[in-house]
Amino acid sequence: MKRDVRAARKRARVGGGQSRQDQIIIPDDQLTPDALAARYGLAPVGRRPALLPYIREIVRWLPFTVMLGTSRAASKNRNSYLGQIWSFLNPILNSLVYVLVFGLLLDVSRGVDNVIGFIVVGTFMYRSFNDVVQNGGRSIRRNQNLVKSLPFPRAVMPIAAAVSEAVMLLPELLVMLIIIKVSSAIPNMTPVIWDWTLILLIPAVILLYIFSLGVAFMVARVISFIPDLGNLLPFCLRLLMYTSGAIFPVSRYFSNETIQNILSYQPVAVMLDLVRQVTLSESTIPFTWSHWLWATGWAVSFFTIGLVIFWRAEARYGRE
């Protein structure tokens, strides 16, 4: 501390842009506040840091982020008899409904070899994306209290929401794989044969999360300034679910090739197909490395753009 003071004095003597003579002549109490601040090396408070220092700050706060995310996940289903079991039952029941309605009743999954596997992967993965975007997007508003009392970089809140989802992911993936395996035994379904590519499930899910977090950053910025748009979010996400082929292969319903391409190379569809490539043996979704390029491209660009969009408003969160 003492050294700090001395350093500040030294800096004052050397001076920023002014000549030494000015420094001696003008006493402290006649300087303008910003000149005085510059003389003693005071930094402006509440200004947005540059992007790189900001990212470094985020990394520094990572332990807190992880702690926050995990304790949120742990307290999620506290007030129910089945507790954490609900985090598995939820997606299972969810996919069951979709399998019944779309797979068996409406039979819209034409040309799909294993309808159950197709829908289960789609709903499990889409739900993950959906929850990261919803919870991450609302995290700034929901945690006003925290945002108003601690000086962490605001990006911690959406990241913690993603961590909280990711904590439950490993057991969920296991449940998903078990359902796929069981579905192979059902007569009407084509059996699923796994090979070494199953390991790629992990990087596929990581790409999905990077992408989801990027979207969550964008949504978080928008919602924290225009909360009304938060009411539209569920509708947008549901529309996106049906147009991404989470439940039925939507692109096959169009004959126009441009529309087909747009529908199957849009980011969410790419992410879903990526997971299906490695966990299912659908004849229409063969394993291709080009899909991985697409996925990486989408994930990196969405994450980067999302982070920049979020960071640009860093100094303005919490004006309420």
Add this chain to the structure above:
Amino acid sequence: MSEKDPAQESTSRIPSVIVDDVHVKYKVIGSKGSKVQAHHKDSLLKKLVRRGAKITSAGSTEIHALRGVSFIAHDGEAIGILGTNGSGKSTLLRAIAGLQPVSHGSVYMRGRASLMGVGAALVKNLTGERNIMIGCLALGMSVSEVKEKFNDIVKFAELGDAVYLPMSTYSHGMAARLRFAISTAITPDVLIVDEALSTGDSAFKTKSRRRIDEIREAAGTVFVVSHSSATIKSMCSRAIWIDQGTVKMDGAVDEVVDAYRAFTRHSRAERRRRRRLRRKRRAALNGSGKVES
């Protein structure tokens, strides 16, 4: 600036916090409420819009909480902030800590401010031990730093075996001790104490006062908000009186506290006088009404 050089005892006059014409406007979304007064001359459309906004609670309002606050704090100073409820003390301190975006003006500071805001991060149904971890991480410490400081924090908070119990079992004072111990575990450059000492017992008050003095001696700056003028007088050398978002007085602690006391006493007397007048008038009216009927 009308400073009367209250920090006579500090040898150095190095500014540590510069607050320059700070304005803070809160944006309140979705509440036009009853605050908007109707004017008789308003057009029908305007009235309808207002009525509609009132029913649906659509729209937004701004609350101008700080209206141009300026002062300079120096290293080693302890500054008391005085003012009535809602005058803007907490808002000012949050702006200094960089937690409240300002709409005009700027704040400059050396180092980091600690607003003792760890309370927001603590989780009630987790143990004190775990909360110390969460709280310290929330202040930006690393895990190894927390482990190093853990014993100091427990010792300072004097919680004994209660650290291993959930925080929901703590009394107000115990929780306040824990919060204070966590927030001062690393010596901040600027410590901000907003009503955090009011629930401690006298032993803890003395102890926290000693801790604040330590921080001050390490050339830090301390801001104390308290509604007790005794607390302010005993801890601070300088005081700033905030009134309706502006600095009403800034100077040596005794002068400002006395002026503030005189003001509150005067306004209380004024209010009492007005109430008495009103009662008298009402009584007179009632009396005449009875005679008429």
